[in-house]
Amino acid sequence: MSPQPTARFTLDPAFAVSEVDPRLFGSFVEHLGRCVYTGIYEPGHPSADADGLRTDVLELVRELGVTAIRYPGGNFVSGYKWEDGVGPQERRPRRLDPAWRSTETNQFGLAEFAGFVRKAGGEPMMALNLGTRGVAEALELLEYANHPGGTELSDRRIAHGVQDPYNIRLWCLGNEMDGPWQTGHKTAAEYGRLAAETARAMRQIDPDLELVACGSSGQSMETFAAWEATVLQECYDLVDHISLHAYYEELDGDRDSFLASAVDTESFIENVAATCDHVGARLKSKKRINLSFDEWNVWYMRSGRSPVTPPEDWAEAPRLLEDHYTVTDAVVLGSLLIALLRHADRVKVACLAQLVNVIAPILTEPGGPAWRQTTFHPFAQASRHGRGTVLDVRPDSPRHTTRQYGEVDLLHATAVRDETSGAVTVFAVNRSRNAPLPLEVTLHGLGLTGVAEHSVLADSDPDARNTFQEPERVTPHPATGTALDGGTLRATLEPMSWNMIRLT
Template structure:
């Protein structure tokens, strides 16, 4: 057994408070995320609005706090007017982003009804690919203005008198990407985003805006894109978006398990750029990050999928393993460890499409392995993030160099005094002892230590075996005075709660 991983927890040394929006998700009109995912009229569990009751129950269990909608690449050619009004009058359109047919049976009113039933706050994305300032201002007027104008009265006729009250708006999606419909240069996008934000805030002064950052750290314009966009939007923007996906490359699981090292560098690089622009503009406002797309995504497999003009085709339906869940857990730890600057996080996506929840049309819904780390962090990772500096064993990876075997964070609920500690062990073969010294904290006992691990790291949950992988209770975890002692199994996600 390797030497123990050690760190100290002291409430005098913290990172910052967790914004509830950190535990968000993403619903896009892509594949089966919407149709036969969250929405399937005629399903045995469906309500009168066509929403699947079994999926609603799992979304509530997952603890999602904000949902970004309707895209994603989809939004860059989307006409929001297609998704409002009587369903029977809505047009069928080609979805250029995913080579599918969009029926528009599910639109804004249906999404807001879903949120009301599932819980959570909307983040609506506006089309700045093929459309612009006027359409963005029209959408916020339709959604939020109380009444007395053509658009607000249209909403009242369609869906009732109450405004939707949407506060959080994403100004386009991945506009730096050449794959994006209406792709723009940083200057073009920055000027357009500033114009849209200005007009939208005239309609609703409470609106908050997310401007597009780079689509990924590997983009050739990474850093320079953010700097140029923020030069135009700094006074108007509240957040800048960050996106990252990771997948295991053949024969290199150690690097995959250390993906959060890259995520940390990505966050810190974007923060540095934001602060540099603020300093250059002599503006003391601090831009925060909206990490509104993140997950494990086997993109190399999805690129080989043939796309046809079909309704709700099966696209991007990755089935996740224990190893994938450990990486998702490590990414959650990275988000928490940067809670002072990362305010919003959206796991992409919510159902069927690279998702923690899977469904079959007319059939069951079940939890993927990745469901469990997210649900545990969302439920128990609320409060104040404490500083954690792990001193422990390391190992070498081909991509990320030397990395610690144990990655961890801790969240203190100042009201109850409870501490939730989240940790992953990246070693594929060795259990690692854990020793945590508690200073200024007075926990009475270990409430629980649950582990997500398996003798087969490739084990998965499927429709045939939906409970093949579940968290289990660890043994031997105990408080020895002011020292917590535990053992982290090989390749595992761990949650330890002290009360």
């Protein structure tokens, strides 16, 4: 086999994309399966604190580095009554959750979530039920959560033992309202009007809230782009972001296409941004709508690898969507992170869905341990070292052909500069399944002098995973031979690998 041609790109601080909004490293907690119960919340667990939160999970969440945490859904929110999850736990009602055919005990609600976010070091991103509810209920939740006191609802919060307001700044105006599966599904015109009226009313109470309108549930939706255009025609000057959701999985053994999933992610981002700008131009608005990619991940929803419906109807916290991720999945997730960073000028919020147990980087066992999935590692590294300014990366890369996306680059890469220290971190994926990829990066005007670290996530077994029995089977390992000499970084990327190269 002849050696693989070298992939190249140039970094120069004069050519930058944008500063990274820390909320790009967000996550998502939904009342779905075991994300909440026996995930983040399990009174009686050996590690549980006084509030019933698993401290072993909290430690991993802090290590993961998540920022904004979206709650309480997801499909769940479109049938949810927020009032059920406040006040004394012994008086909270049990409800049927039609979204996931489960029984919701409401033992975990707004106060418990706010406590979890505070201890995790993140910020809340609250989703409103615009499926079965509307403007009035949104205003009531806003008053309960954010008003200091002196009104019925804010005084009710105080009577529930929470003196200070939660001060939630970031709100989602519903969830996936374009989807026929959604409780209270609406047409674009119906939803656009509802989103506009809800946003207008919320801003009468607090004009400085950040509001996210529902975009398409995926680029493959028949209504894609037309949905965004219609919705934004109604609410463009009333909202700050529009949402994107995307999930990827390997189908029919087509691993090359799966490894190139970020081609779709980048296309999705660029198409939604173009649609937003088109509507803004039509409205002659000087405002720019940013993007909230508030659900994204690898999810084997069609392959049957994990159950989507509970084996027993109306069970409490059934095991649902518990994908056990492989090395291949982790490399794809790393590539999706690269796609988000490459578009940091428009993507200001992004939420890995979800945080624990449900298609998550963290798994737990009831009464037992918590451990890191393979996908934990790229996210944690990107969140820790991907803060700063994204530099413009335009690779000259060898290519190969995929069934789904045609010809794609084997190299997928971005770079982030820490403006305080001047350090630069390169994140790179080699999409080739069997060949190492030589890499050369020319550095201009960055004052870099050495390689602090080249960390790799790859394995001779692309289907290796971390399990209850072997929680550390897959972890990043150091690369050898990476060097910075004469203004050029040279490295070799292992086959099918996620790479983090830190330059000082």
